[in-house]
Amino acid sequence: MSNRTTTYNFNAGPSALPTVVLERAQKELTNFQNTGMSVMELSHRSAEYEAVHNGAIERMRKLFNIPEDYEVLFLQGGASLQFTMIPMNFLNEGEKAGYVLTGSWSEKALKEANMLGDTYEVASSKENSYKHIPAASDWNIEEGTRYVHITSNNTIYGTGYQEFPSIDVPLIADMSSDIMSRPVDVSKFDMIYAGAQKNLGPSGVTLAIVKKSLIESAKAENPTVLKYKTQADKNSLYNTPPTFGIYMLGEVLKWIEEEGGLENIQARNIEKAGLIYDAIDSSDGFFVGHAEKESRSLMNITFRLADEALEKQFLQEAKEAGFVGLNGHRSVGGCRASAYNAVPVEACQALADFMKAFQAKHA
Amino acid sequence: MSNRTTTYNFNAGPSALPTVVLERAQKELTNFQNTGMSVMELSHRSAEYEAVHNGAIERMRKLFNIPEDYEVLFLQGGASLQFTMIPMNFLNEGEKAGYVLTGSWSEKALKEANMLGDTYEVASSKENSYKHIPAASDWNIEEGTRYVHITSNNTIYGTGYQEFPSIDVPLIADMSSDIMSRPVDVSKFDMIYAGAQKNLGPSGVTLAIVKKSLIESAKAENPTVLKYKTQADKNSLYNTPPTFGIYMLGEVLKWIEEEGGLENIQARNIEKAGLIYDAIDSSDGFFVGHAEKESRSLMNITFRLADEALEKQFLQEAKEAGFVGLNGHRSVGGCRASAYNAVPVEACQALADFMKAFQAKHA
Numbered sequence: 020m021s022n023r024t025t026t027y028n029f030n031a032g033p034s035a036l037p038t039v040v041l042e043r044a045q046k047e048l049t050n051f052q053n054t055g056m057s058v059m060e061l062s063h064r065s066a067e068y069e070a071v072h073n074g075a076i077e078r079m080r081k082l083f084n085i086p087e088d089y090e091v092l093f094l095q096g097g098a099s100l101q102f103t104m105i106p107m108n109f110l111n112e113g114e115k116a117g118y119v120l121t122g123s124w125s126e127k128a129l130k131e132a133n134m135l136g137d138t139y140e141v142a143s144s145k146e147n148s149y150k151h152i153p154a155a156s157d158w159n160i161e162e163g164t165r166y167v168h169i170t171s172n173n174t175i176y177g178t179g180y181q182e183f184p185s186i187d188v189p190l191i192a193d194m195s196s197d198i199m200s201r202p203v204d205v206s207k208f209d210m211i212y213a214g215a216q217k218n219l220g221p222s223g224v225t226l227a228i229v230k231k232s233l234i235e236s237a238k239a240e241n242p243t244v245l246k247y248k249t250q251a252d253k254n255s256l257y258n259t260p261p262t263f264g265i266y267m268l269g270e271v272l273k274w275i276e277e278e279g280g281l282e283n284i285q286a287r288n289i290e291k292a293g294l295i296y297d298a299i300d301s302s303d304g305f306f307v308g309h310a311e312k313e314s315r316s317l318m319n320i321t322f323r324l325a326d327e328a329l330e331k332q333f334l335q336e337a338k339e340a341g342f343v344g345l346n347g348h349r350s351v352g353g354c355r356a357s358a359y360n361a362v363p364v365e366a367c368q369a370l371a372d373f374m375k376a377f378q379a380k381h382a
Numbered sequence: 383m384s385n386r387t388t389t390y391n392f393n394a395g396p397s398a399l400p401t402v403v404l405e406r407a408q409k410e411l412t413n414f415q416n417t418g419m420s421v422m423e424l425s426h427r428s429a430e431y432e433a434v435h436n437g438a439i440e441r442m443r444k445l446f447n448i449p450e451d452y453e454v455l456f457l458q459g460g461a462s463l464q465f466t467m468i469p470m471n472f473l474n475e476g477e478k479a480g481y482v483l484t485g486s487w488s489e490k491a492l493k494e495a496n497m498l499g500d501t502y503e504v505a506s507s508k509e510n511s512y513k514h515i516p517a518a519s520d521w522n523i524e525e526g527t528r529y530v531h532i533t534s535n536n537t538i539y540g541t542g543y544q545e546f547p548s549i550d551v552p553l554i555a556d557m558s559s560d561i562m563s564r565p566v567d568v569s570k571f572d573m574i575y576a577g578a579q580k581n582l583g584p585s586g587v588t589l590a591i592v593k594k595s596l597i598e599s600a601k602a603e604n605p606t607v608l609k610y611k612t613q614a615d616k617n618s619l620y621n622t623p624p625t626f627g628i629y630m631l632g633e634v635l636k637w638i639e640e641e642g643g644l645e646n647i648q649a650r651n652i653e654k655a656g657l658i659y660d661a662i663d664s665s666d667g668f669f670v671g672h673a674e675k676e677s678r679s680l681m682n683i684t685f686r687l688a689d690e691a692l693e694k695q696f697l698q699e700a701k702e703a704g705f706v707g708l709n710g711h712r713s714v715g716g717c718r719a720s721a722y723n724a725v726p727v728e729a730c731q732a733l734a735d736f737m738k739a740f741q742a743k744h745a
Contacts, residue, residue: 026418030425033625041412041420048408049401055389055704057404059584059630062393062707095458095586096607099621103605131605216622221422223458223586223624242466242494244459258462259579261586261624262396267422341418344425 021341027366030344031174031319032196032217035361040270059263068262072255075269082275083198085205085228092227092247093255093265097214098124098195101225102131104245105168105191105210108237110136114165117141117188119158122149122173123350124193132168141167149176151314155184164188166209172197174217175348177321177355178314183207189233197318198226199275200360201285209233217318218360220268223261275360284360285317291358291367292317298374305378309353323353326381330354333377340373384704390729393707394537394682395559395580398724403633422626431625435618438632445638446561448568448591455610456618456628457588460577461487461558464588465494467608468531468554468573471600473499477528480504480551482521485512485536486713487556495531504530512539514677518547527551529572535560537580538711540684540718541677546570552596560681561589562638563723564648572596580681581723583631586624638723647723648680654721654730655680661737668741672716686716692744693717703736 028035051058054067061068076091085091094100105128110116116136118129120143132138141160142153160167166189172179174196183190189209198213205211209230216222227247234247243249249257275284296315299306299322309321324330334354337345347353358367391398414421417430424431439454448454457463468491473479479499481492483506495501504523505516523530529552535542537559546553552572561576568574572593579585590610597610606612612620638647659678662669662685672684687693697717700708710716721730 021413021416021418023413023418028419028423030423030428033423033426033622035423036420038412041422045408045411048411049404050385053384055384055386056391056706057399059404060391060393060396060398063396063585064712065393095460095463095624097458097621099607100458103607107605131607134603134605214622221624221626222426222622223627240497242470242497244462244466244494258460259396259577259585261458261584261627263584263626264586264624343419349427 025341027342027369028344028362029342029356029358029366029370031348031355031357032214032359033222034217034344034357034359036220036267037271037274037361040267040274044267044270058266061262063256063259063262071262071266071269072260075265075272078269078272078276079226079228082272082280083203083205083228088231089205090227090229090231090234090247090251092229092250093260093268094225094227094250095223095261097222097225098193098212099127101193101212101227102128103135104247105166106132106135107241107245108247109189109233110165111238112136113163115139115161115163117160117164117167119143119153119167119169120145121152121170121178122176123348124173124175124195125168125170128168128170128193148309149173149178150309151311152178152180155186158184158186160186160188166191169193172200172316172318174319174357175321175351177308177310177316177319179316179318181313189230197316199281199284200288200318202281215264215268217357218271220271221264224264224268226268271361287364288317288358288360291362291364292320294364294367294371295320295356295358295374298371302374302378305382306374318357318359320356320358321347321353322355329381332381336377337370337373342370342373388704390705390725390732391707392705392719392721392725392729392733394711394718394720395577395722396585397580397707397720397722399583399630400634400637400724403630403637407630407633421629424625426619426622426625434625434629434632435623438628438635441632441635441639442589445635445643446568446591447565451594452568453590453592453594453597453610453614455590455592455613456623456631457590457613458586458624460585460588461556461575462490464556464575464590465491466498467610468529469495469498470604470608471610472552472596473528474601475499476526478502478524478526480523480527480530482506482516482530482532483508484515484533484541485539486711487536487538487558488531488533491531491533491556511672512536512541513672514674515541515543518549521547521549523549523551529554532556535679535681537682537720538684538714539672540679540682541673542679542681544676552593560679562644562647563651563681565644578627578631580720581634583634584627587627587631589631634724650727651680651721651723654725654727655683657727657730657734658683658719658721658737661734665737665741668745669737681720681722683719683721684710684716685718695744696740699740700736705733705736
């Protein structure tokens with residue numbers, strides 16, 4: 020029998036949601052704002068749902084400081100569908116799309132684009148086991164490049180961009196695993212997209228922030244539902260949207276607002292990740308971080324135990340102590356703590372304490 | 383201030399969910415089965431979520447009597463994405479896809495297929511304002527047809543197939559608005575798909591039941607996430623699925639099971655729709671049904687008031703009396719009562735009573 024206080028949710032996504040958000044959703048789950056209906060039972064064409072929908076868009080615009088000339092879209096299909104939709108909409112014959120490779124997700128994005136057009140690697144840290152983010156000064160952007168695609172945070176390898184470059188061609192970022200973890204200068208990008216299931220809400224909603232000029236420049240002959248323009252023209256209501264997920268996303272944004280906005284969220288994320296990175300750095304090699312220090316992610320802290328046999332024991336004992344989701348991604352193994360926005364400081368402190376106690380017992 | 387007892391939800395989708403399902407979800411929304419986490423916070427790779435996911439698939443197989451040689455898939459993007467994925471996966475050069483036109487949704491399905499390959503109309507009731515379902519004996523299936531596509535129930539016009547033909551080419555049905563409203567002989571179809579937001583759960587999940595041989599015969603060169611084979615090979619876990627929606631879908635299926643299965647559900651749906659159709663048929667022309675009697679839908683009852691000015695008043699007074707969603711689709715106007723599975727008999731009785739009382743006052 021576990022409860023929310025003794026369970027430390029470090030899942031990589033879907034992941035922790037703010038308790039207060041869940042409690043509010045719980046309270047009105049059978050009767051939303053005295054409509055006599057659940058928010059799930061509202062028509063997506065009703066005034067009540069429209070307020071939910073537009074409220075989420077407005078909060079997103081305000082909190083993330085999104086310029087007027089960008090659309091805020093709610094799509095479906097996760098980042099995986101964006102891997103296809105982006106080249107399908109924007110990559111024309113005779114053009115090239117450049118991808119910066121920083122892990123498995125950027126590899127997948129490149130692979131899908133490569134099926135639909137010409138692509139190339141702008142930079143890659145693959146030979147360094149994706150332990151770092153290639154410096155922008157090492158990017159090689161070729162002539163005729165339609166866009167450059169990056170993955171801002173790499174859940175599997177635990178790396179993240181510390182800053183974003185300003186470049187001369189459209190920059191597109193998959194921010195699935197660190198969106199709303201810190202303020203971002205949106206104007207550096209032509210497009211930012213994110214699956215909701217890490218920092219925004221439940222799985223099943225994909226947020227896309229797209230410059231209007233990029234949308235207008237897209238190919239016209241694609242399937243209707245796979246064109247950004249379709250959803251932009253209809254305020255993401257061309258077909259039935261995932262209404263409950265968008266409602267939850269709006270509630271999570273409200274919570275970010277209540278917490279004081281992205282500056283506060285970022286400060287807390289630095290503190291949280293710092294607690295765990297300190298436990299690694301002060302362990303004298305007992306714990307070994309995967310990412311190089313200057314490329315470390317604030318969201319996903321990846322590490323191993325120097326002693327492989329002990330690693331198994333660590334993961335087992337951590338599980339028994341109420342820590343959830345500490346196993347590394349199945350493709351790389353090791354340990355990973357995902358400390359997204361909704362993971363409280365207390366959980367990170369508890370993990371740091373647990374790591375130190377485990378080391379004291381076994382070193 | 384409305385509550386669930388005095389609110390009669392006749393929304394066309396998203397629509398009513400069983401109160402008991404919402405109450406159960408509410409109870410465990412912050413702590414699912416004593417995991418200390420919401421079901422939304424579970425990893426989609428966890429044993430707890432896997433049980434939810436596979437439980438929903440198993441219930442679907444059992445309740446809908448799905449043969450072993452069919453896959454049960456949970457996708458995203460609604461029926462609108464299926465309109466594209468079907469021809470993208472199955473329609474090869476030199477082949478034709480045949481569409482039976484029975485309303486706006488089949489028109490849309492045809493339009494998307496037409497962008498990707500050769501298509502034709504197998505039959506159509508457009509010239510009759512979509513008031514009926516063309517008889518199978520009037521279908522014209524051409525040689526070289528890869529598949530025939532139908533819309534089993536037409537939400538906008540209020541018609542539905544009373545039975546399904548057995549044909550020699552793969553039959554594909556959009557059952558978005560009547561799936562699980564009655565038993566169906568799945569073996570007549572190569573594929574059945576449905577957006578969840580009418581009879582299955584919240585919006586954001588698309589159910590696809592696809593014959594394994596059809597999946598295997600699909601084109602290989604499509605974008606990974608748009609291939610049925612991708613999700614079939616990964617049990618719909620290629621990428622993060624809409625976990626909360628699938629959980630709710632499983633809970634709705636559990637409720638269907640508790641209600642005695644599809645035979646009971648069908649009997650109740652006949653009773654429910656009957657109450658409203660009777661109010662129309664016994665009104666001596668005060669209410670005019672849109673669909674021809676032998677093509678009437680059990681799910682969406684479409685009608686007008688002979689007196690157009692009174693129609694506005696009817697809709698206004700109905701709204702004030704707690705009836706939600708009675709306006710016809712914005713493309714056709716009039717009135718529509720969507721009496722999906724979760725709409726109780728009492729709501730249909732209340733509507734029939736209200737219609738009769740309104741007529742008595744104004745006739």
